[in-house]
Amino acid sequence: TYIEKIVVEGFKSYGKDRLEIPLGKGFVAVVGPNGAGKSNIGDAISFALGIATTKNLRAKNLSYLIFSRNGERAEHAYVEIHLKNDGSFPVEEEDIIISRRVLRDGRSIFKINGVNVREKDLKKFLAKAHIYEDGYNVVMQGTITQLTGMSPLGRRRIVEDIA
Amino acid sequence: TYIEKIVVEGFKSYGKDRLEIPLGKGFVAVVGPNGAGKSNIGDAISFALGIATTKNLRAKNLSYLIFSRNGERAEHAYVEIHLKNDGSFPVEEEDIIISRRVLRDGRSIFKINGVNVREKDLKKFLAKAHIYEDGYNVVMQGTITQLTGMSPLGRRRIVEDIA
Amino acid sequence: KLNAFMDAFNNINKNLKRIYAFLSPGGKAEMELENEHDPFAGGINLRVKPRGKDVKYLESMSGGEKTITALALIFAIQEYKPSPFYYFDEVDAHLDEANARKVGELIRSKSRDTQFIVVTLKEVLASYADKLIGVTARGGVSKVFTVNNLSEIILEEAKSA
Amino acid sequence: KLNAFMDAFNNINKNLKRIYAFLSPGGKAEMELENEHDPFAGGINLRVKPRGKDVKYLESMSGGEKTITALALIFAIQEYKPSPFYYFDEVDAHLDEANARKVGELIRSKSRDTQFIVVTLKEVLASYADKLIGVTARGGVSKVFTVNNLSEIILEEAKSA
Numbered sequence: 001t002y003i004e005k006i007v008v009e010g011f012k013s014y015g016k017d018r019l020e021i022p023l024g025k026g027f028v029a030v031v032g033p034n035g036a037g038k039s040n041i042g043d044a045i046s047f048a049l050g051i052a053t054t055k056n057l058r059a060k061n062l063s064y065l066i067f068s069r070n071g072e073r074a075e076h077a078y079v080e081i082h083l084k085n086d087g088s089f090p091v092e093e094e095d096i097i098i099s100r101r102v103l104r105d106g107r108s109i110f111k112i113n114g115v116n117v118r119e120k121d122l123k124k125f126l127a128k129a130h131i132y133e134d135g136y137n138v139v140m141q142g143t144i145t146q147l148t149g150m151s152p153l154g155r156r157r158i159v160e161d162i163a
Numbered sequence: 164t165y166i167e168k169i170v171v172e173g174f175k176s177y178g179k180d181r182l183e184i185p186l187g188k189g190f191v192a193v194v195g196p197n198g199a200g201k202s203n204i205g206d207a208i209s210f211a212l213g214i215a216t217t218k219n220l221r222a223k224n225l226s227y228l229i230f231s232r233n234g235e236r237a238e239h240a241y242v243e244i245h246l247k248n249d250g251s252f253p254v255e256e257e258d259i260i261i262s263r264r265v266l267r268d269g270r271s272i273f274k275i276n277g278v279n280v281r282e283k284d285l286k287k288f289l290a291k292a293h294i295y296e297d298g299y300n301v302v303m304q305g306t307i308t309q310l311t312g313m314s315p316l317g318r319r320r321i322v323e324d325i326a
Numbered sequence: 327k328l329n330a331f332m333d334a335f336n337n338i339n340k341n342l343k344r345i346y347a348f349l350s351p352g353g354k355a356e357m358e359l360e361n362e363h364d365p366f367a368g369g370i371n372l373r374v375k376p377r378g379k380d381v382k383y384l385e386s387m388s389g390g391e392k393t394i395t396a397l398a399l400i401f402a403i404q405e406y407k408p409s410p411f412y413y414f415d416e417v418d419a420h421l422d423e424a425n426a427r428k429v430g431e432l433i434r435s436k437s438r439d440t441q442f443i444v445v446t447l448k449e450v451l452a453s454y455a456d457k458l459i460g461v462t463a464r465g466g467v468s469k470v471f472t473v474n475n476l477s478e479i480i481l482e483e484a485k486s487a
Numbered sequence: 488k489l490n491a492f493m494d495a496f497n498n499i500n501k502n503l504k505r506i507y508a509f510l511s512p513g514g515k516a517e518m519e520l521e522n523e524h525d526p527f528a529g530g531i532n533l534r535v536k537p538r539g540k541d542v543k544y545l546e547s548m549s550g551g552e553k554t555i556t557a558l559a560l561i562f563a564i565q566e567y568k569p570s571p572f573y574y575f576d577e578v579d580a581h582l583d584e585a586n587a588r589k590v591g592e593l594i595r596s597k598s599r600d601t602q603f604i605v606v607t608l609k610e611v612l613a614s615y616a617d618k619l620i621g622v623t624a625r626g627g628v629s630k631v632f633t634v635n636n637l638s639e640i641i642l643e644e645a646k647s648a
């Protein structure tokens with residue numbers, strides 16, 4: 001199971017038009033100059049999979065995620081995560097699309113393969129494939145050196161959650 | 164005015180013996196592998212000039228600054244900052260040595276050219292050469308990206324302090 | 327519940343020891359229960375000893391040493407309970423070239439059955455990847471494309487400078 | 488008191504505009520008083536606009552953009568009220584090669600009358616220095632020496648790997 005590609009529309013720096021971000025299995029390196037929009041890919045992933053806080057998305061509130069430039073502003077911020085399912089998800093489909101749309105009023109709409117779901121149901125579904133809010137699989141820029149500073153109790157809670 | 168060299172003895176990773184760290188005027192780049200002891204140079208500077216807190220020295224308390232390895236431990240942590248004075252300091256001497264010694268019991272002894280001084284007198288003396296506790300001239304590892312996150316009031320206070 | 331915890335603890339610990347020894351040759355790292363008789367009455371300590379150095383105060387480690395320790399822990403957890411994908415954003419910011427290579431090697435070996443999406447500014451790390459995704463900003467809008475070799479992106483970086 | 492403040496504010500602001508434009512070509516940065524009529528009744532806002540982008544929420548900037556902005560501010564202060572020395576520890580951790588070069592160039596031009604002690608893992612930045620100080624750890628003890636050329640330290644790094 002892996003992320004085949006991400007589709008964005010109006011999300012952060014990716015402009016108003018629909019844009020495909022190819023990923024695919026194995027080791028994918030994301031490269032480019034400062035300010036290009038590399039870390040915004042990680043934001044798109046955490047946003048759509050419901051594993052984000054506005055703080056680690058570097059947004060004051062959800063509407064800050066909507067693309068804007070020189071006064072023009074997108075209608076919404078929309079992200080699709082296209083997953084290839086090789087059995088991690090207990091469903092028939094080989095292709096699973098998780099999507100999230102945030103409207104200008106800040107409301108979020110989550111969908112699994114086009115069907116509206118509540119955020120907590122999405123989280124339950126993703127947990128089946130071992131995608132958790134704190135699975136320590138998403139490491140945002142500048143945070144790796146803070147991990148060793150965790151308290152002993154915090155460390156034990158991590159192991160408890162994994163067990 | 165610049166730091167000609169630093170002399171350390173028993174300070175952090177520099178061993179028990181007296182060691183000279185050459186610096187000198189202009190643009191000096193400090194290079195070497197991870198864990199070598201590069202950032203400990205910045206710690207030695209802030210320690211001796213009284214512009215440090217144990218937190219930004221990465222020490223639980225001052226005695227953690229005393230070199231230790233495999234059970235052996237230095238008597239003290241001692242740092243000399245050798246400054247070339249080209250007029251920044253309103254004194255005759257061309258060479259100024261600021262030193263600080265921390266004993267195992269945590270007590271600190273500050274000296275200017277061999278004469279004991281109180282920490283606050285050292286700070287007054289250094290301020291004459293525009294060396295301040297928050298002069299924004301010492302940037303520790305991992306802190307540069309936090310500067311833009313300051314509050315507007317904090318930013319105003321910086322300008323006030325400079326004025 | 328205790329059994330589930332001890333199973334996780336012991337396995338992750340075993341992984342951590344091996345992975346850290348690979349990333350930091352001659353070094354050791356392991357987890358330790360604060361309270362061996364009642365694990366839930368205490369926390370978990372991390373004892374780290376880079377080659378030739380004392381186990382001491384974790385915060386006194388260098389930026390590179392903290393990064394290597396953190397990655398070793400993440401990989402140790404990954405080997406016990408893998409997620410389908412990992413996203414690492416500039417985890418190599420404080421790594422020297424030798425450590426960046428080790429991390430690249432380790433990610434590559436793990437990427438056979440797990441997806442690793444790694445944002446990096448270091449060519450040495452990108453050189454271990456199966457695939458390169460390039461991102462540039464044109465007039466405030468990000469453009470994303472597949473890169474066939476690193477010289478393409480270096481050209482892009484020079485253009486935007 | 489107000490005069491001293493406004494003198495500092497206006498000069499640092501003038502420096503910031505110029506320095507930021509050099510580091511981020513086509514970009515603009517400036518400070519703004521929250522309360523123009525009574526500066527001490529409010530704070531100072533920082534308005535930053537990289538080329539082609541909106542002035543917006545400072546926290547949404549990228550790691551490299553935040554670094555460049557912070558350095559521009561530090562240099563702006565330095566030009567108004569210089570300290571005798573500056574110590575920068577891995578301020579280039581999140582900079583791409585083009586930005587690291589600009590910062591190296593700027594430090595070099597300022598180092599004629601000011602000392603800059605710069606810890607870096609990037610050869611591109613070290614290449615602008617007048618002098619190289621090498622540090623390595625042997626058996627848990629740091630060794631410090633003058634380096635005559637970068638290939639020496641690369642050899643040292645390879646030895647400790």
Ligand SMILES: Nc1ncnc2c1ncn2[C@@H]1O[C@H](COP(=O)(O)OP(=O)(O)OP(=O)(O)O)[C@@H](O)[C@H]1O
Nearest residue numbers: 013034035036037038039040066067068549550551
């Ligand atoms: N809602 C938005 N509309 C338009 N642009 C946005 C929006 N939110 C963020 N951005 C822009 O995205 C850019 C940051 O992108 P990102 O953090 O992905 O860069 P990066 O490639 O990771 O760079 P670095 O290498 O410096 O970390 C910023 O310039 C910011 O202005």
Ligand SMILES: Nc1ncnc2c1ncn2[C@@H]1O[C@H](COP(=O)(O)OP(=O)(O)OP(=O)(O)O)[C@@H](O)[C@H]1O
Nearest residue numbers: 176197198199200201202203229230231388389390
């Ligand atoms: N009191 C002490 N006695 C012995 N060693 C110490 C002491 N305090 C710190 N150290 C050692 O100093 C080392 C850290 O040095 P430093 O932070 O200067 O490394 P660095 O060269 O900056 O590395 P990096 O490139 O990873 O940032 C650690 O390995 C730590 O164990």
Ligand SMILES: [Mg+2]
Nearest residue numbers: 039141549550
């Ligand atoms: Mg980034």
Ligand SMILES: [Mg+2]
Nearest residue numbers: 202304388389
């Ligand atoms: Mg360091």
